[in-house]
Amino acid sequence: MTPAIGHCAIVPPYVLDRLAEQGHGAARRSLVLDAVHRQARLLPPEPREPAPRLSRTVCDAEHDERLPGRTVRTEGGAGDADASVDRAYDGLGATFALYDEVFGRHSIDDAYLPLDATVHYGRDYDNAFWDGNRMVFGDGDGEIFVDFTSCLDVIGHELAHGVTQYTAGLEYINQSGALNESVSDVFGSLVRQYALGQTAEEADWLIGAGLLAPGVRGVALRSMKAPGTAYDDPRLGKDPQPGHFDGYVRTRRDNGGVHINSGIPNHAFQLLATALGGHAWERAGRIWYDTLTSGDLAPNTGFAAFARATVAAARTRFGEGEVPDAVTEAWSRVGIRST
Incomplete structure (x- = not known):
């Protein structure tokens, strides 16, 4: 439940x-x-x-x-x-x-x-x-x-x-909850990049940069580019996010680690956006948006099913070839099979 x-x-x-x-x-x-x-x-x-x-x-x-x-x-x-x-x-x-x-x-x-x-x-x-x-x-x-x-x-x-x-109504627990959090990080980052006119290469891919008070050892709440490196502070502890499925954290806390394991799909998106180049909202963001609004995601969708849905969305919008291949490669680099 x-x-x-x-x-x-x-x-x-x-x-x-x-x-x-x-x-x-x-x-x-x-x-x-x-x-x-x-x-x-x-x-x-x-x-x-x-x-x-x-x-x-x-x-x-x-x-x-x-x-x-x-x-x-x-x-x-x-x-x-x-x-x-x-x-x-x-x-x-x-x-x-x-x-x-x-x-x-x-x-x-x-x-x-x-x-x-x-x-x-x-x-x-x-x-x-x-x-x-x-x-x-x-x-x-x-x-x-x-x-x-x-x-x-x-x-x-x-x-x-x-x-x-x-739209997708992803349940806020375990992998679907981590996807819910990751989708918010993705579009939160895109809001900032779009407002600043940044390319994927220019973006810092940080969530909450500037939110930590002076004296706190860290740069943000999360890093999509390098999950697990956003902070390391005696009071906050060390950023626990994994950037690869090998580091997936199984826990009952945080609704099954929704803020922790979101680092895995976060990193997949950042890798894709950087590989495609240009403005992240034009192709990578479009694929994630199409996936979220497709009506094909179940509320309990997990990482692998979401990855497959993004590949399908890429093919539908951009055809076979470079873009869906890049999506598959990005997921592969974080340990998720999308085929």
Whole structure:
């Protein structure tokens, strides 16, 4: 039975667990709040009237733990004096732009669903999450993490959970859960690359770069290019992600290691995008998007089945030859057979 998941958060529970065990008060409080949110299954968002194209609303929780908070900026409104508000607003717009301009998808539900966010959630809250209806950002504690609106790829990552929710509905456990997390990392990275106009070679392939506070030994939460190297800090521990199936971690924690084993499909995507060259959203991203929205993925899809689906999607869009061969090779390099 799939466990009930109330939200999908960017900071894994095993990181918060470790910090809480060391007496880090902010992490302990964030862990408690995360546990509260996980009590309800992630269901399709509540029905709302579709909006004409892009429609954003940013609210301020004012360090409370009740949602949505006070509305502080709406679509087309002037910038706010609060940098967190403006970063959230701009991040929602950048995410909308990738899906709309590259994939022809109109918001995360493909029907112009309004994009909502809440900033300043809780006090020193060490996380950001998608709750099935909105993005929610903590400010971080300033000791381990800084403001979670500071990373565009984090915003793209969390909203991609909404896209998966509306499409493949990958169950948030074991390999399907790791794929759910990986898809969010892929599109989170693509949101940032598209906004910056970066090629696959120019991209850093980091998720959460700049999110770690000064003094923390690390560069990000995850590395798609080199899984397992994002951080190595006495407080955080060492990044546990494998980049090859030989290192697959079997655990009951983190819903079967969804934030850990996502490093394997993450690396496959990065290898493919780099091999194909140019802008990652044009071919590699297109293949992943076609796969996610094909209707052919079961909720419990595992790595091998997902890999085969990406090869099929590549053939459908680009024909036989270079592109599907590159997809097969990328999966092979991380230890997954796709044929």
